[in-house]
Amino acid sequence: MQTCWLVSGDSRHEPIALPDGTTVVVGRCRLTRIKDTRCSRQQISVQAMYSKRVVLIKQLGVNPTSIETVELGHHGEAELRPGQTLHVVNASYPMHVEFRGPASPPPSTLASASASASALAPAPTTSPSGRPSHLPKRAWHSPSGSDSQAGSIRKFLKFVGGKDRAKDNSPSVSPTKGNAQKSPTGQRGQPAHWSQSLRDAMDDPSVQIFRDDQVVVILDKFPKARHHWLVLPWRFVANVGVLRADHLPLLRHMHDVAERLSRQVQPLGAATAPPTFRLGYHAIPSMSRIHMHVISQDFDSPRLKTKKHWNSFTTGYFIDSEVVMRMVEEDGRVVIPEDTAELLKKPLQCHMCHREISTIPKLKEHLGTHKL
DNA sequence: GTTCTAGAAC
């Protein structure tokens, strides 16, 4: 399948998906992570034309957008080609366009489902492979001016049986509309508590990387590693504590989907190994309804800030999916030890070499030495 | 879950 991506020249943001013929509006928004007020929230519109392998850029904002050194002018348009540098505003925020892969139909329903994830997972700029590796955005809600982006990502999703289930979500809702109606208030018109927000996120197509009739996989809103996703079943299951034997088929399916998706992630560069992942559950989760974390073990993320974050993924607080399944299989349930909450307060320890490290910044520096 | 910030640690 051919894909097109708007890639940051300074690694400011993750690649932005540009579906064929679809206008995507970006500027000072979460997609680009540009906070500079000289940049309009809707600075440029971007439209990829796959047949010509060019991207049409239109300057919507007042301050200058340029391709190479040529300014487009207010409401001016120009074509951006692979190899050229686009500066979003005032000769800053370089981006370029990457077309990847020839069009190829998915070989099976399973592969089709996986293809949807890979379509949303482009390689970073450093990858010469041109194959998927990074994910496009982390917002739970469409940023300003990016409705077309949400729609375009929906188009990228091909679902089992070839049906666009993003528009016809049999287990729950019509995604975009559903969000508008539910957020930010709950059923009784009261503000929804933060711990309930996963339910809304499940229906947000802009963060979905996979869905089928049993589960949906979404980008974690505050990723603690380069790749951090949540696998959520449509069927309501409160937490690991309520799991019983009849949940086993679902748990296995969640595990299988997570494994399949994580295997598709490509290495950062040609010389590096593909990322390793852990699949598992927080013993005492903050967020309502069961969710499996799928997290790459680089822990390279500005969102990883506290001892609690670290220990929740590197101590017994994080229970591997396989362990959960085995406990349910053998003991009929998952038993959480009484002192589990205390694990979050443990001294910081490198998950690779087990060295104790005094502060989070030093830990992050140390992680760099492991070349994860 | 995050953000904010007082005060501890350096």
Add this chain to the structure above:
DNA sequence: GTTCTAGAAC
């Protein structure tokens, strides 16, 4: 003085 953490508030 600055950095960093932990707990309150949301």
